[in-house]
Amino acid sequence: MKIKIMESPFNPWDEMQRYEKEVLDPLYAGQYGAATVFSGTMRDFNEGDGVTGMLLEHYPGMTDQYLGKISQEAAEQWDLLDTLIVHRVGLMMPNDPIVLVAAWSAHRGVAFEAARYLIEELKSRAPFWKKEQLLEGERWVANNTPA
Numbered sequence: 001m002k003i004k005i006m007e008s009p010f011n012p013w014d015e016m017q018r019y020e021k022e023v024l025d026p027l028y029a030g031q032y033g034a035a036t037v038f039s040g041t042m043r044d045f046n047e048g049d050g051v052t053g054m055l056l057e058h059y060p061g062m063t064d065q066y067l068g069k070i071s072q073e074a075a076e077q078w079d080l081l082d083t084l085i086v087h088r089v090g091l092m093m094p095n096d097p098i099v100l101v102a103a104w105s106a107h108r109g110v111a112f113e114a115a116r117y118l119i120e121e122l123k124s125r126a127p128f129w130k131k132e133q134l135l136e137g138e139r140w141v142a143n144n145t146p147a
């Protein structure tokens with residue numbers, strides 16, 4: 001289980017490929033038959049308004065601990081080989097990748113369920129705070145959009 005919080009832009013597909021080659025292949029070569037991936041990017045709209053940028057803040061010790069907790073919960077609930085969560089913080093622009101969640105298992109059903117659990121828990125409870133830059137000012141985001 002790997003948690004990575006980054007202040008710089010990242011490519012979700014490069015992160016996943018690198019993790020598979022460097023971590024999974026040496027440990028689990030031939031064992032994973034499924035990898036489910038969710039990649040989220042910043043939209044240029046929210047709640048009917050145009051969004052030109054966003055500042056995403058977090059509390060480092062608390063955020064890492066919570067993401068580790070939900071990764072452990074997923075591992076206890078499903079027969080997973082591994083998980084990866086990469087999350088961006090700092091200032092970002094529309095179309096920038098924000099989050100990557102990946103789950104590996106021998107079978108697709110388990111990987112799908114675990115990845116969905118991870119992203120839903122992350123979006124609903126992880127300690128991140130978003131301040132959107134709008135065409136006419138800025139605002140803190142009170143609630144995440146529904147699934």
